[in-house]
Amino acid sequence: MWRGRWIMLICLVLALAGGFAYIETATPIYTSTAKLYLDYGGIPVVQTQESARIPRTDRYLYTQAELLVSQRILGAVFELPEIRRLRTFANVTIPMAYLRKNIHVEVGRRDEIVSISFSSPHATEVPQIVNDIVEAYLASRSDSQQRNSAQVMKMLQEEMARASDELNGKRDELAEFESTSMPLSLGSDQGSGVAQLYLSLQMEYTQAQLRASDAELFYRSAQMLAKDPETLRQYARTRSQVAAYAGGGSEIAPLEAQLIAGQSDLDALLAELTPDHPRIALLTAQLERIRTTIDELNGRFVRVLLAAAERQYIEAKDREEELAGLYHEQRQQVAELNSELNRYRRLITEVSDLEAHCQTVRTQIREVRTIVGEDVGQLRMKILEPAMVAQLPSHPQKSKIMAMAMILGLLAGGALSVLRDFMDQTLRSGDEIAAVLGVPVLGVVPAMSQRETVPSRGRKVHLQPDAPEAEAFRTVRTAIFFGAPKEARTILVTSPAAGDGKSTLVSNLAIAMAQAGQKTILLDADFRKPMQHVIFEVEHDQGGLSAVLTGQMKLAEAIQRTDTDGLSLLPCGPAVSNPSEILNSPRFTRLLTCLAEAYDRVIIDAPPVTVVADAQILGATCDITMLVLRAGKSTKKIGQRAIDDLQRVGARLLGTVVNDVARSGDRYGYYGTYGRSNGSGRSGSKAVKNRQVPSDGSGPKSAVAITSKGDR
Structure with missing residues (x-):
């Protein structure tokens, strides 16, 4: 863009010149504006519970804006003799279409003001046209668009009757509910008892589930350890009740001690006597009887323990199922209680809202009765500002046009400069050459x-x-x-x-x-x-x-x-x-x-x-x-x-x-500062023309070396 600065400057000058020429040659247009204000003539009509206290007026204002430029209003304006003689419509083929095209109605975004504007080259005629349109609009407002005090009173009375009937019905429904379902209402002893019983059953049911799960685990483990009585006996000691019921295996311990002592005696005798000695045979027979007895006791212990564990598991499971039924039944009662409580609260809220609504309607009726001979509840339009003769033209706007010309000139110049630079493949600097060509x-x-x-x-x-x-x-x-x-x-x-x-x-x-x-x-x-x-x-x-x-x-x-x-x-x-x-x-x-x-x-x-x-x-x-x-x-x-x-x-x-x-940028200006100031090496004499190397050997080394090599 810097390289194309002259292009940008030329475009800027041309754009400014064009803007200035347009300002000088354009016909000045004058604009006059009248403002209408929306006034609440009394109180608003009764509102529903969901609506706001102040009625919405945006749709009403936009409707009135369309009515202002309707054919009925503009036709009434053109019936005036002074309007037909205006120079504004002298050379217009269809005056109605011209007026409708140039009239502008704007509704305020944050207020209830409607602005009516009209533009024309004739400054003195513009406010007359705008004011005539406003007067025709105000004169055309129909009686059906206005509500009198009787109509408002009738509407309020009808609303009061409807609200009273609805309030009485809700009160009857609340009284009936209190008489039939009051024990279940919030704060009653029965309601509190149901909730407490539900919580107690919930806790007991949870504990029963844990006991049943624990009993089932012990029973399954005992079945897996049935082939190892000693391990099963040690595992059963963790359940004191089951182990006591099965006997605990207390009579087995002395026999195991006798078996160990007899085995030691047998080993000692075998060291002194032969295996067929009578004492050894007698001791061996005693040891076999002890083993047989221990096996019988272990088998009985396993059977008794498994039976006890199974019975404990069945009892725990039965208790769990019993508590499950009671728990689900009590939960259903709690759900019904909550439903009744919600209904009770809803009835109380509805009765309270209806009482407040009836009170509001009564207040509005009293206010209406104090108004005599005035329209109530209507939306009335008042002239806030009439149209005046414009002192300065609204178009062309010199500052705006020159600013737009400057912006367009800069944009066009910048675009042309960038386009020219994009299409120009010329290399301009060492850095660009190194980057583009990839050579030092x-x-x-x-x-x-x-x-x-x-x-x-x-x-x-x-x-x-x-x-x-x-x-x-x-x-x-x-x-x-x-x-x-x-x-x-x-x-x-x-x-x-x-x-x-x-x-x-x-x-x-x-x-x-x-x-x-x-x-x-x-x-x-x-x-x-x-x-x-x-x-x-x-x-x-x-x-x-x-x-x-x-x-x-x-x-x-x-x-x-x-x-x-x-x-x-x-x-x-x-x-x-x-x-x-x-x-x-x-x-x-x-x-x-x-x-x-x-x-x-x-x-x-x-x-x-x-x-x-x-x-x-x-x-x-x-x-x-x-x-x-x-x-x-x-x-x-x-x-x-x-x-x-x-x-x-x-x-x-x-x-x-x-x-x-x-x-x-004077990139090379510093070279002269550090040059040779004494002028050494500078030669002011011209070179001797046609100076050749002597052939007698006094010339430079190259001549001697080359002439010594034959025909070269």
Whole structure:
């Protein structure tokens, strides 16, 4: 929206201008309003028990609002001669329809006031029309809509007779109930006794259920332990009554003691005598008799105990069933008692309400008798405020229209700005490029003045080292130093399309690297539209890269010096008809290898990657590749296409450089503060044109190294 602020401003101005024009050209409309008040002329008609003391008037008011604009009322208004002569209806084909359409009746939401409004361009005629409608409405109220005192008195007497009959009937019903069912009423001794007996039976029945459950558990357990008399005897000791009834097994204990003692004597004799000795045989026979006796006693104990447990369980179950019947019978009596108590309370309440209602009706009858000759109970409409001549027009409302125009202008401008931004795929900042394209941003170069010449912009680092643009190029150089591999010597610089500023970046980057102490050569491989010879102001028609690759000139003769120490230039050379084939030849590959051996950095200016295939060929050969994008010109689509084209051939993309970024916010203003104040490195002299490397060996290292390798 900030980028589209001018669109928003234009829309706002147009909307305000349109609102102002509408206000100036619109016909002023005047509105007059009369107010009617709903008045209670006496007391309200007797109400039912469910209704409120004040009768509801909302339906009545809405009904009267419809009557105000009914055909009968408006027809009576148009019968007046002065209404027919009004200018408001002069050019109206159907006056009745026009009046009905423009009359507005509103019912108050929190009061009993009805407002009647009418609008017309003629301010003096509007209140006359409204007041005539109100007078016609008040005059048309029918006598049948009003209730006189006799009618009200008759209604009150009828209501009194009905209420008295109903009260007498309820009193008789209450008296009969008290005479027949009074012992069961709340607070009687019989009622309290029934409730207490019910609670007692409930407690006793619960205890009987517990006893029956416990007896059943003991009986089932005794059955399971019948085969183990000793365990059963120990378990039976927990039930003292059953154990005592079964004998408890007291005579078994002495026999078991004798059995244990005899067994000990038998073991002692067996140690001294043979098994067939008479004493041993006698003792063995005695022990067998004791065991037999114990078994008989155990069997009798088990039988007696099981019989006792079963009898106890049956008795407990019978008691439970007996108490269950008594409990359910008593609960039924309690339920009947509660029903009678509820009926008794209800009768008392009804008698009390009817007595209060009869008293209210008597009071209203006395009030009616005090009123003589007045209508009672009617809803009367009174004129609260008559319609007056409006001093100011009600339409158009200047402030409201201008506010709406401002809001609509802002909304339209915002919508157009968002739509424009949504449809605009242009990349505008480094953060946006990094987020959208997913590649790192090596640096951001601010926009340069278009009044500067191409050589001035292309050698900004050399000519104006303190400028913010020069500092931006040195930032890119630093990013390459720390981001590229140490063995990377050949650097390809390309862009998605022409005019992105890659040639300016290449020349300034080469100068910055040379100033950093690295021997650098700038190779102009853009055979389509070469620019480096223009930037460095050298001749390239007599020789250059194309002449070297075609064998017309030796490399040492084609390399030219620049006015920057440590920087050499290999211009493009004469135009060729097959640039892609030349760049894709083994001869160019060997040339690039030799330059990488002779120089620390070989920077190559390549054509746009999406226009021709030259940049892809060079990207597959060079160590690293840099992509130059121009803020406000390069789009997401063409940027992604350029990256895909480079990655498709295996180019090692180091990152992107954002060129021509707007200086809004003075993002780069601080660079000048920390620049070189002594002017070191600034050269005011122009570069020597057509400066070539001497062939006697005094030239740069690259010329010596390359010329020593035969035909290369």
